Amino acid sequence: AQTVTQSQPEMSVQEAETVTLSCTYDTSENNYYLFWYKQPPSRQMILVIRQEAYKQQNATENRFSVNFQKAAKSFSLKISDSQLGDTAMYFCAFGGATNKLIFGTGTLLAVQP
């Protein structure tokens, strides 16, 4: 069975600085996808970034980028130039052959002014 682990329950960063959120996973599948979702106080989960396991190139979306280490089963999220609006719970998720995502327990990120 797949598992997703986020070892940082809470993190804090100053506005305009860079922060990295950690995620590790375990799977025996070879083809899979990894995601980072953001859940602000409004409750709606928003897809931040997506990585296909067969792609060696790390995904980037504006200020958000990932460090995908397939052999180590690590998938960290880097947020550059942090903004107050980045304050949210961040979830790492694993998607395999089916449409059932396995989520980590989340990291609460607070961006301080």
Next chain:
Amino acid sequence: KAGVTQTPRYLIKTRGQQVTLSCSPISGHRSVSWYQQTPGQGLQFLFEYFSETQRNKGNFPGRFSGRQFSNSRSEMNVSTLELGDSALYLCASSPVSTGGYGYTFGSGTRLTVV
């Protein structure tokens, strides 16, 4: 383009009652998945429907059921409510039923069982 719409936003029910939650996916999305989110258990997969058929089911008791209509709208039903069913129920839609696309989530229904 309208997002995923969940109704109602908030619900308070008494133990033993039943409840029905509704989800309208993004137009053109045929897959609808449901998740339960609690502080203790995190996000747990309930089930997925695709083209009116249940494709996947999580590890929840039979009190939790769902269905999908021909217009892709989905409902989730919980019978004989227990205090432990209090949670945020999230619906997510996707155009396909494979794991690679990712979801678009709704804002959830906050269910409180008293």
